[in-house]
Each structure stands twice: as C-alpha cells, then as structure tokens.
Amino acid sequence: MLLLDCVNFRYPHKRHGNELSPWVLKDICFKADAGEFVSVIGPSGCGKSTLLALISGLLRPSEGRVLVNGTEVTGPSRTRVMIFQGHLVFPWKSAVQNIEFVLKSRGIPRYERRDMALDYLSKVRLESFADAYPHQLSGGMQQRIGIARALAAEPEILLLDEPFSSLDLVTKCAVIDELKEIATQMRKTVVLVTHNLDEAFYIGHRVHLMAASPGRITTTFDLTEGKPEQLLALGRSREFQDFKEQVSTIMNGHQEERIHP
Amino acid sequence: MLLLDCVNFRYPHKRHGNELSPWVLKDICFKADAGEFVSVIGPSGCGKSTLLALISGLLRPSEGRVLVNGTEVTGPSRTRVMIFQGHLVFPWKSAVQNIEFVLKSRGIPRYERRDMALDYLSKVRLESFADAYPHQLSGGMQQRIGIARALAAEPEILLLDEPFSSLDLVTKCAVIDELKEIATQMRKTVVLVTHNLDEAFYIGHRVHLMAASPGRITTTFDLTEGKPEQLLALGRSREFQDFKEQVSTIMNGHQEERIHP
Amino acid sequence: MFSPFVIALLLWGGLSAAGKINPFILPPPISVLRALVEALASGELLQGTISSLGRVGTGFGISLITAIPLGVLVGSSPGVRNFVAPLLNFLRPIPPLAWIPLAILWFGIGNGPSYFLTMIASFFPILTNTITGVENVSKQHLAVAHCFQASRTSILWDIIIPSSLPMLISGVRTGFGFAWMAVVAAEMIATRSGLGYLIYTSQDLLKTDRVLVGMLVIGLIGMLADTLLVWLHKRLVHWV
C-alpha cells in the first residue's frame, strides 16, 4: 500500500543565493492500495513528475513522508519503478540490451535474459526492432522501450510519467490493455501521470486533479463505475463526457485564479 | 506553396553490410498552399518525423523532390522551421537564451533580442521562467520553449512534430489558439504531426492518414467544415465523432493487414 | 582536504629521522624547509617562479590559441581531419628532447625554445580533447541549429563550444600540467632563471633539498591552476 502523508517539497536551491526556492508540492496526501490505479492530471509544471520522483525515492520529501506498506521510502527500489517522461533509454544500448540491463539488476542469469527481454519487447510490439539502437528508432518506439523496461523490473508499484504521449491510438490501446492486464493480475499499484483525459479516465480508479504554484491536489474523482470496455469507445460514454467537462471547468477556474487571484 | 512530388526515402545504411535498408517512405505526394494547415497522423514508426525532416531539408529524399514555391529544397532554411519531437532545447542555454539564439540567426541586433524573446516566451506562457535552465523546468515547459523557439524564427512553413504531447488541456488550448492566430494572419503553411485526433481534426484543413512499412499516405480527410470554435467543444461535434471512428477503423485495418497480410 | 599531504609529510619526516631514507635522494623535511626559506629570502625563488610562469604562460597561451581553433576545425571538418590528422598523430609522440635541436635552430637560444617546448607539450592534450569534444557534439542539437540556419560562428559559439566544454577544459588541465613538465627540459637551454633551471642545476650539483623546493613550487602552482580550472568548469558547465 502506498501512502503519501502530507508531503511538501521544494528543490534545493543552487544559484540564486540564499533566497529559498518556492514550494513545488504542498500538502500532498493520498493513498493507493495494491491493485489500485491512480491517475494524476494537472497543468504543465504543477509538479506531477516531481511527485512521481518522490514516490520512486529518487527525491526525498522536504516535509512529510512517503510510505510503502508502512515503511518509509528512503531511496529508489526496483519495487517502485518509473517510466520516465522523455523516455531516457540508454542510447548506447540496443532495444533488447536496454531491457536486459533491468533483468541483470533483477539477478536473472545471462543466458535467460535475451529471451525474456524479447518477450517484454513483444508486449510493446517492438520484437522486430530488438537489435536496433535508439537513434535508429522513432520517438514512439523509444517510448515503448521505456515501457517495456519498466515492465521488465516486475515492480509492485508502477509509476508512469506520460507514458503514451508519443503513441498512436491503436498502439496505445494495445499497450494499455497489456499493461492493465498485467497490473490487474499481479495486483500492482499504478500511478499514471498524463495530460490525456481519455487515458486518465479509462485507467484510473481514482483521478487526482492538481493545481500549480504550489502543486497541490484540488479535486479527486472516484471512477469505479461507468467505464467502457475499450479506450476507443470512450467517446460514447456519458460519464466520460461529464468528467471531461468537469475537469475543464475546474482547470479553467485554476487558470483564472492564477491570473486574477 | 509546399509540394511533395512522389518522395521515396530510405536511411543510408550504416551497420548491416551491403544489404539495403528498407524504404521508410514510399510515394509520398501532397501539397499545401500558403495559409493551409495539414495534419499527419499514423502509427508509431511509420515515418512521420522522417517526413518532416525531408520537408525541412535536414534529410534529402532518396527519390522524388520536395518543392517550396517551385524551387527544390536542398537544405535547411529558416523559412521552414521545425518543432522537434523530444523538444531538443539547448541545455546550456536558459529559456530566453534558447529563443535569442534563433533571433541572432535572424540577424536581430543584440539589444533588441531579449525583449523580443520574452515576447515569444509569453505566447507560450513562460515569461516568468525566462532565466531558468531546461533542467530546472518540467517536460511541458521545455516543450513550450521549443514552440516559442520555432515561432521566433518567423518561418513561412511551420513543421510541428507532436508539439503539444506534454501539455495539459488548458495550456494546449491557449497555445494552439495563439499558434492558429499567428499562422492564419501571416498565411503560414503548417504541417502538424500528432497522435491526438482532437488536435489533428481541430487544426488541419486536411488530415493525411499514414500506414507503416513502408510509410505511405493511405487516406486523406478534407475538413474545412463542421469545426467547432474551441478545441474543448470537440466532444460535442458530430463530424469529429465520425472522423474519429473512421480513423480508428482504418488504422485497425492497417494493423490487421500487417498481422495477416 | 590536505590529509594525504599530512600523511606523506609524517611518513617522510618519520623515516628520515629514523635514518631510513638516504638524504642524497630525499633529504629530511627540515632541510627542505631551510632551503625553501633561503631561496625565498634571497628572492631567487620568487624571481624563478616569475620567469618560469612567463615561459609556461607564453607557451601554454600559444597552445591555447592554436590548439583549440585547430581542434575545432579538425573536429568539424572530415576533409581537414583526413588531411592533417596523420601529421598530427605522427608528431604527437615526438619527445621534447628530439625537438631541442630544431628549437635552437628556429628560435635561437634564450626564451624562444622554452616557449616552443612548453607549447609542444601542452598542444596535444588540448588538441586531442578538443577534436573529440567537437566530434561528439550531439547530432540532434546540430540539426536544430541547421534548421534555424544559424551562422557558422553562431554554431561554433552557441553549440559546439558549450557542448565540448567539459572535454576542452579537461584537455587544458592536462596541457597545463605538461607545460610545467616541459619547462625543466626547456630551461636547460641557455636560461639562468626559473624553477626548471633551479631543479636541474640543483640536481647536477646534488642539492636535493633545492630540487624539492622547485618541485614543491611547481606542484603548488599546478594545484592552484587546477583549482581555478575546476572552478571555471563548474561555472561554465553549470547545466549538467
């Protein structure tokens, strides 16, 4: 179980003298059980990636705590793994080597790695590009390596930072369904950051809407009902239309608030 | 006027001996007048980014020609400018310096640059982060620097490679409206590559749908009618629903075709 | 911060006192200190340091203003590389000693050969690193610059130099070290001042304490210069 207990965060200042940097996240509290999927949406720069970095342990909260199954997160762990915004695949490793790297960390013996890695690549439909290097691949393909790499870690908590932003609809649907299936079967907790309301709605059991400066959660939607079976069918869902309109009204409100506080 | 005259393209092979690399683009023909907006959609890896690189002049067609106002494109030019997938802002330059770099290329004198650059940054709502370096900014903020940078070149043809993929709905709407206004006023040609059907539909006068292996245009939608005034209102548009369903049917068809040819 | 020095000093002092170190080869710290005080008092050390600094500074300065532009040129143009690289690779390992006759012929005796030899010594690390740095500039960033039709000078100053800065500074650090190494060989040729002069004459005259004084000052200058360059690196390459 993942629990954020009133987390505040500011980046340590580097350059502007002793003036303190502003709060990037303020009073973030939420929890997610095993098997639960949480979506996070919010304006660009509101602190979503920072939030995921806090959960992953790559950053430590300035105040408050991040707890996983009751113990405080003090550093990164393979049980909480991230799909990074901007992919961050290793350019010196081929697609399959990028995955093998993770398998090695998991202690999988060398001779098993390639086959396993190919298996993960096939989940994102990249098996035929296994030996291509990232610079020979398209943006979406690189992003899919990032997805396969995270899956290969077999984490308990999957942190997804805009993981489908460079994927076309069809590929995305396939990858999302794959992901949902794995996560549901293994009772993984998923935290998804996205700008795409379709994705947020379709995947999240709960959707947190954030506002910026400081980054905070303003509204939470509970969405356990009224979901279509397919992402593509979302357009016909009444609930989704409601959700969408609510979200845009609130976000526009935040926006106004910033301009005329 | 932009004209692609039966363009074929393959990447020069580097590593696999003398075996020829596969065709990435095959028989690409289309044209766009000044002031016209063209959207390109298609599966990940089908060659959309490659297509834009060909138009920009960063790549040269293996066969066929790219013509702008009747003269062949033989290299990059400030009149055809790209917003790159993956942003590619210069990490060693602050937001405003990234823009100033382009202004310098345009020959704007030094003392005018900062003010002009701030102006472009304000179009993407980043004026308050002018002196921040990319590594201090969020993904969406970096993407917006990329957009401002392209606008600063004041090109005739704007090539946009998934330019809004990391932006939230509200920011995106604002930026798109800004962009549309500038482009319409100055009669710029816009070629937009995106995976987001909303964007493709809302912006494009025409939408080209591509298929992969080899990358080719399979369907073209003409969309000069039935567009709502606002991106957010798209959900209520009958035409958009039709478009969306058509696209997914066709794309699914392509997909099937690849699996059972 | 200076603990390895403290350890070395204690070891040296202790072993010397115990008579375990031959004073001809490594005199005890106290006699080095005495030699240092004497050399300081007579003004000889200060003057020697200034002379050597002048020679190293000139040679190293010439290196900087020739190796960096040449490196950028070679690194960014395969044509130039294919033309000059073999020659440069040929010249790189030629030892300073082998250059001495040509240095005398071309630059006479006096400071000329010193400038030349310190220059030669610092030239290649700077050159090699600059070339590698320039060759490794991100192709994608270059594509962006071309897309915006940036001028050649702008590409140089706004893309190539900042991208290759870490490598460049690393080369400069190594180069500066080698310029000091070379100054001893250089100051054998018809000079009568400088730390190199101090070292090799003292060695010839078996004044090992004075040799160590010279080494000490050279080491300190090297450390100082390096601190400066590291600081510069931190200032200039703040984005990583």
Place this chain on the structure above:
Amino acid sequence: MFSPFVIALLLWGGLSAAGKINPFILPPPISVLRALVEALASGELLQGTISSLGRVGTGFGISLITAIPLGVLVGSSPGVRNFVAPLLNFLRPIPPLAWIPLAILWFGIGNGPSYFLTMIASFFPILTNTITGVENVSKQHLAVAHCFQASRTSILWDIIIPSSLPMLISGVRTGFGFAWMAVVAAEMIATRSGLGYLIYTSQDLLKTDRVLVGMLVIGLIGMLADTLLVWLHKRLVHWV
C-alpha cells in the same frame, strides 16, 4: 591522406638540396634514408623498437589499469575526490627529470625506472579525462539506473563506462603519446637499447640522421596506435 607528409618531404628535400638547411640539425632526406637502412640492416632498429615497445607498453599498461579505475573512483565519489585530488593535482606537473632519483631509489636500474617514467607520463591524461568523463555522465541516466536498483558494477559497466568512453579514449590517445615522449628520458637511465637511447646518444654525438630515424619510428608507431584507437572509438562509440 598522406599529402602533408609529401609536402613536408618535398620542402625538406628541396631546401636541403638548395643548401638552405643546416645538415647538422636537419640532414637531407637521403642521409636519413641511408641511416635508416643501416640501422635496419644491423638489426639495431628492430631490436630498439622492440625494447622501447616493451617499456612503453608496460608503463602505459600500468597507467591504463591504475588511472582508469582511480579516475572512475574519484569521478564518482566526491569524498574520494576531496581526499586525493589535491595530491594528484600537486603531482601532475612534476617533471620526469625530477622523478629520476626517486625512480632509481624505488625501482633500481634497468627497466624499472623506464616503466615508472612512462607510466607517470601517461597516467595523468588518462586520469584527468576519466574523471571528467565520469563526472559528466548524465544525471538522468544515473537516476534511471538507480530507479532500477542496478548494482554498482552494473552502473559502472552499463552506464558510466559507455557514457565516458569518448573522453576516456581521448585521454588514452594523449597518454600513449606522452608515454613515448617519456621513453627518451627513461632510456637515459641505465639502458643500452631502445629508440630513446638511440635518439639521445645520437644527439650527443651529433648524428642527427640517426636521431631522425628514431623520431620517424616513434612517429610511425604513434600514428599506428592512434589509427587503432580511432578505429576502436568508432566501433565502441557507434551511437552518437
């Protein structure tokens, strides 16, 4: 590809024939050729090359296996850096000549000091570049590795080494050049073979043609090694 050599050769030959070059300093190509043939025929050149190769190879090899690990350690741990960097920066500019007595004390006479001096000369370029390379590994890629809880060895081999490879190889190229430079100083110590020995004895005896033969062979070996390293670089760093 070899055109600068051709130009240099023509210039040299032409000026020599016209009597414009002092033959004691730069004898005409033909006498260098004659000296080369003689040195080849007597077997002296081959044997000298082998001796020097052995010395340079050993010293340079020791450098490689010490400087790279040390560089990685210093570059990745600020604690280690703060501890050893001052000492390293202090030692970097100390000239080989100043090391000679200590080299004799520690390594006796024979090949020991040669290994030590060629090692010292190639150590610092490799070290400095390795440190800089490691320090400049992308923080983001490291974050990814930490996120996946990669082991320290995996981070080393899968992230740090590939990322810093261009800088590392650049340092190795410079270091190899300097190892050859140092071999002349090194072969003054109690050896009677080697290209350095050939150069400095011939220089004392004003046999400049033989000096040039030595330089030629050293230059060629340097070129060859560099070609190899560039090829290696291209093979290993294929992703940029």
Place this chain on the structure above:
Amino acid sequence: ADAPTTVRIAYPQAGTNISAQVGMVLEKTDILKKNGFAPEMFAMSNGRDMKLALVSDKVDIIMTSEANFVVLLAEGFESYGIASLGEGGNMALTVKTNSGIERPDQLRGKTVGTIFGTSLHRPAIEWTEGVTGVKIISMPNIGALVAALESNKIDAAMLWDPHLTDGVTKGSFRVLRQEPLELIAISSKKFAERNPGALERFQKGFKEAVFYFVTNKQQVNKWYSEVSKVDYKLIDKVSRINRNYDKKRLEKIDIRISPTFIDKMKKTGAFLQAHKITTKNPAIESAVRNPK
C-alpha cells in the same frame, strides 16, 4: 677605430669548474670589449646543447670538455680548438667508502655508472678494460649517478668535480682512479673566416680573462658560488688543481693546447671510433689553433 667584432660565447653555467668562472669573467668584465669585441654570453647547461648551438651557428665559441671537440670534428663540423682552460678538476672512478672494492680490477661482474657522450664515457671504459663481466651503464646526470650509487643500485660511478671532492671530503666516496678533466675553448671555422684576425684577439683577451680570474680568485669564486650554491671553499679547493690557479703574472698564464692534451684527444678519438661511438677518427692536430 674599427667597429667591435660581435662574438657569441656559450659556457657552462654550473657544474663545470674553471669554465664557469672564466665565462663569468668574460661576462662581467670589459676585457673582451677592450680587445675589440662586442660579446654576447650564453650560460648553457651541458655539452650537448652547446654543441647544438655551435653547429646551428647560434654561437661562435663554446667552452667545454675535450670529448665534445672530438665529436664535433668526428662528425665533420669544421671548428678550431683555440685555447685550453687547463684542468677543470678531476674525474674519478669512485665507490662508496664502505665498499670493499679497492682497485678497478676488483670490479669483476660489477656495475659501473657513467654518462655516455660526456668526458666521463671514455675513462669508464678504459679503466675497466679487461675486467671480466663489468657492466658499464649510462645515467642522465650526476644527480642520478649519485642516487644510484648511494642506494647501492650500482657498485661504482664516474664522478667529476666539484661533487667528487665534496663527496670524498665528506667521507661518502672513495676514489679508485682519477685524472684531471681538461677544458677547451672551441671556435667555429665560420667565425674565424668571417672575422680575420679575431681569433688572435680573442685568445689575447681570453688569456687576460684567465689572469683576471686567478688574480681575483675570491671575487670570481664568490660569483660562481652564488650562482651554483656550491660552497665557496669547495670551489677554491677544486680549482687548485688548475695549472694557472696560482700564477701571479700574465706571461705565466698558459692557455696553449699542449701536445699532451692533443695526444689525449687523439686517444679519445681513436677510442670512440674503436668502440663504434663515432664513425671517424678525426685529425685533431690540424684543428688546433694555438695562440701565437
């Protein structure tokens, strides 16, 4: 009066007695000026660089030890021996005081250090000729030689003054065999041809300089001591071996290259050739231009 003749003179700045002092006299007094010269003095470090400067025509006259003259002639550089400075001290085959070795022939199977290419080269080989298994090795400089001897890496070393006398006085080294090191002034033939009559004038001035030196010993030795940091008393002690050191009158100063000196150089020439160190055994006698 005629314009003064420019003459460029190189002398060893430290490490070689007599040459250094006479060089400093030439530099600091107006003796050469009075003889119609405009001198430029270059204090250089070793014989190799002085030879290089001479053959590059950067200097006209060098003051060095006999072996360098032989090498210059052997390699065909046209030059004249124009004056002898007399003995610059001794060179000696030495061992550590506590070594059991008493005579050179006990060096069987031992290692002897010298410096190839200098005047220490020939005696090292000559004095151990016939000793079986003796190994002669070269070192870069005296500092290295002493370091090797002191740390017992070699069994014997060729040393010259002032370290020789210094070490013997201090009780560190013991001499097995020694002979004086003789110093010579060499002029390039070019200089002589460019300036007819200049050699004679130079020789006259040179003699006066030696005289100045030996009659102002204290002052000159102090100059040298300041530059070299060698103890003044040691310099005086080592210099005493020089034949001119106690002369009181100018006419008694002897700067002629004596037949014995010529013989010694001939021997060196033959020796170097015999050991394939040089290719030619040069004609020494015809290259000597003694003062009239």
